[in-house]
């Protein structure tokens with residue numbers, strides 16, 4: 001028996017459901033993973049991914065030692081050698097070209113990792129890096145923009161209160177595969193089923209009859225990229241039929257009459273042919289929603305990464321506001337996380353409200369949005385010579401070679417970098433171009449306490465799980481790697497970076513900033529006393545601090561019964577403070593202190609939507625999809641998740657297949673203006689006519705990777721077909737749903 005053997009109670013950190021697990025370890029090996037029935041949050045729910053965390057941990061391909069590349073040769077190194085190599089490669093680039101020649105890309109797993117979620121926020125200011133890219137601009141940036149302008153916080157994102165609603169209208173979301181996105185609720189399909197069981201209704205709007213749509217009471221197919229037109233027409237109906245009733249929030253909303261005017265041209269008859277939804281159906285959607293009590297609209301990734309992502313994301317909230325369903329039980333509510341996230345603290349530069357386009361990208365002149373350029377700019381910023389060209393790149397838990405649009409251009413550009421450093425667990429399609437790979441730890445090798453994800457949870461709860469396999473002193477934790485990198489980027493010699501000093505610098509700065517924040521529970525207190533009263537270092541100290549200043553915390557002496565990290569640690573199966581409660585107007589941080597329902601930055605895009613209505617629908621459009629056993633690109637090396645029939649297929653409606661001369665199982669050639677690929681066809685009437693679908697996250701057939709299982713189930717990279725210039729204008733988010741394609745039989 002080893003010290004790690006025994007039963008471990010643990011939170012699964014893979015997705016937003018954050019399920020409680022019982023992990024049995026014997027001889028230092030995960031023997032079994034079962035749901036933790038006593039978990040106060042997930043109550044015994046688990047999915048196949050959670051059950052495979054042991055496989056991920058024991059995966060022989062997972063990197064455990066730093067790797068240095070010289071030419072085509074990889075060599076294992078010590079941590080000191082690896083950091084010295086980072087310094088050797090990075091310093092000359094920064095000295096010669098300045099800090100703007102160094103970019104960072106932050107990937108999606110960061111949000112699910114206790115260490116990275118908290119310390120990516122430290123890495124950026126401490127390093128001084130200004131060129132930031134992230135998976136956010138292929139994902140939820142439109143929702144961030146919309147929330148920033150409506151409520152004054154980019155992560156002030158309301159969540160559908162699915163446990164108490166009587167009517168859920170869902171667009172562009174497939175929780176049967178994602179288990180919830182910008183919506184944390186374990187066993188989400190059970191919860192959706194409960195809406196129908198209690199006499200309510202679930203309506204799914206999606207170009208594909210997903211498993212979620214199959215279970216719903218009604219499926220309404222929609223032409224990709226036209227959700228904003230549908231929602232705007234619903235707004236028009238609400239005004240035209242005198243159904244606008246914001247209720248309690250009326251006095252805290254500005255711009256409602258402007259909205260009436262803006263919506264007037266978008267009648268159901270005007271948008272019907274564009275959306276493919278009959279005008280009477282649109283009217284019924286608006287009436288049913290307005291009659292139901294309570295009701296909620298929820299839009300997710302399909303409404304974000306499309307042609308009118310920001311308009312659609314904004315309109316989801318607008319309809320909840322107009323129908324009086326914002327901030328009420330059973331409607332669209334704001335969580336009050338037990339452990340508030342650092343990411344939710346508004347950066348000082350936006351204290352007077354959000355501004356966009358403060359600077360522009362060098363090559364195409366794209367405006368920055370919330371401090372980032374679209375990730376589709378990254379390839380050209382590396383490839384095109386000139387002052388400000390990206391010469392060095394740090395990737396943090398990301399695989400943009402697969403997850404970013406115009407993947408072909410990025411694949412060509414990455415080898416041009418003078419220096420590329422990756423913090424990653426695998427030698428994958430992106431990190432094969434790195435010069436140094438600094439391996440992180442497996443999810444089971446570090447403690448876990450959820451961070452930003454709790455911001456869109458359906459209850460206010462929290463967990464803390466210790467590491468199942470704690471790492472030794474012979475390797476750094478991920479937060480320490482980030483601080484070391486920050487010090488090196490900042491100009492220090494690798495051997496001289498003092499992680500403790502940087503950690504204290506960041507922590508004390510954070511405490512100092514929050515003692516000057518009027519809404520914070522420690523406002524006006526002595527920051528040095530608060531810092532001194534918080535033990536430890538790293539993510540644990542940060543977590544303790546955030547709990548204590550949070551809504552259930554002890555406020556550093558203000559509430560003796562309040563929570564702190566030590567108390568949370570004693571709650572093995574988590575702590576649950578109950579369902580969400582109304583939080584407005586206190587939560588609002590807009591310049592007016594009200595919900596600013598018609599922000600110019602967003603409504604200016606209605607002209608573009610109007611022009612879209614004049615464009616006839618034609619040709620095939622490509623949308624992406626996901627599977628329950630998949631997690632973007634990063635779970636495909638787990639045999640038990642990828643075995644079985646090929647999931648990387650082109651779904652196509654029978655009539656479209658017949659037109660293209662394709663039979664089920666045949667090989668199709670799919671072409672867009674960005675690229676082409678060959679993929680097996682799956683003929684299915686679950687697709688609406690005129691729309692085809694490929695899953696995202698595949699394409700593991702590249703030379704020089706070390707993911708033996710994934711390579712045997714390579715699939716194709718759908719982002720080879722996504723043109724980089726196609727972005728949602730107000731947010732810069734990539735359009736990966738609704739790409740015009742041609743499909744034919746492959747030779």
Ligand code: SF4
Nearest residue numbers: 012015018019047050
């Ligand atoms: S639903 Fe998500 S959190 Fe729950 S077990 Fe599956 S991957 Fe883990």
